[in-house]
Amino acid sequence: MRENLATLSSDVQVDVLSPGIHVARVSGDLDLNTASDVRACLERTLDTQGDLIVDLGGVDFLGSAGLSVLAETDARARRNQRRWALAGRHRAVLRPLRVAGLATSLPCTRMCRTHSMRSLPGSQRTVLRAVVCRPVCLVGRRWENVVVYPRQPESTGSAEHRVSGDLELAVRADPTHLSLVRSLANSLAVNQDFDLDMIADFTLAMDEICSVLIARSWPQARLVCRFDVGQDWVAVHASAPVTTTELPGPDSFDGKVLAALTDATESWLDAQGKGIGRVDGEPHEDRPRANVRFVKRKDAPP
Numbered sequence: 001m002r003e004n005l006a007t008l009s010s011d012v013q014v015d016v017l018s019p020g021i022h023v024a025r026v027s028g029d030l031d032l033n034t035a036s037d038v039r040a041c042l043e044r045t046l047d048t049q050g051d052l053i054v055d056l057g058g059v060d061f062l063g064s065a066g067l068s069v070l071a072e073t074d075a076r077a078r079r080n081q082r083r084w085a086l087a088g089r090h091r092a093v094l095r096p097l098r099v100a101g102l103a104t105s106l107p108c109t110r111m112c113r114t115h116s117m118r119s120l121p122g123s124q125r126t127v128l129r130a131v132v133c134r135p136v137c138l139v140g141r142r143w144e145n146v147v148v149y150p151r152q153p154e155s156t157g158s159a160e161h162r163v164s165g166d167l168e169l170a171v172r173a174d175p176t177h178l179s180l181v182r183s184l185a186n187s188l189a190v191n192q193d194f195d196l197d198m199i200a201d202f203t204l205a206m207d208e209i210c211s212v213l214i215a216r217s218w219p220q221a222r223l224v225c226r227f228d229v230g231q232d233w234v235a236v237h238a239s240a241p242v243t244t245t246e247l248p249g250p251d252s253f254d255g256k257v258l259a260a261l262t263d264a265t266e267s268w269l270d271a272q273g274k275g276i277g278r279v280d281g282e283p284h285e286d287r288p289r290a291n292v293r294f295v296k297r298k299d300a301p302p
């Protein structure tokens with residue numbers, strides 16, 4: 001199956017609540033594709049405008065890149081001696097915050113949802129930045145398109161959770177494709193009859209490993225995700241040719257988030273450029289490949 005993709009937009013609008021206090025309303029997906037623009041907006045507000053409330057009520061997905069933005073915002077506010085707080089926390093936001101250990105460490109506040117910022121006089125409303133990700137149409141050679149297809153059994157991984165490749169996703173290693181990866185992960189988790197928290201964790205884990213690989217991949221490289229589905233578990237192996245030999249360690253922010261989301265995880269670098277999904281003749285296929293693998297069980301022990 002091949003698809004043309006359109007990215008989900010993320011919009012940031014900053015309004016004046018009162019003199020010296022601004023509200024940044026974030027909507028859409030806050031992931032690797034949009035994090036840099038959101039970060040720039042929040043940094044500029046803290047540096048030049050005053051105290052800040054970040055309203056996440058319109059956020060549909062909060063990935064590890066977005067979590068990093070919030071942690072950096074907290075550190076920047078402390079350095080600048082500014083007050084700031086999160087508002088509009090809901091399920092799609094609270095689960096990632098709790099997994100990352102930020103739910104209780106970041107300041108939060110409540111806002112009256114019945115009062116619209118749009119009702120303020122025009123002189124008091126300041127739109128600092130709007131981030132719009134335009135649809136991307138992928139055409140050309142096969143490796144530039146999304147390819148999802150069944151795989152023949154192949155032995156990779158441990159004996160208990162062997163990633164035989166019941167399903168493989170091949171996509172250009174670009175942040176605009178993260179929404180597709182998350183959609184596939186969500187569908188797999190639902191089919192496994194995972195509960196709501198486990199579905200959210202599995203989807204967030206997929207976003208995490210793909211974001212790690214995409215951020216380190218060569219331009220136009222191909223990201224491959226292979227899934228193996230057991231009776232009560234799903235194993236995932238993702239791989240891409242990368243520009244660096246450094247991968248997140250277990251003590252890094254990314255490593256801790258992934259460990260909290262999954263039941264088993266490992267990552268390694270193949271200097272010979274071998275690995276799943278390798279196709280001779282495609283861009284950067286002879287480069288070292290980074291690999292990340294994790295397992296999510298339906299009934300994990302406490």
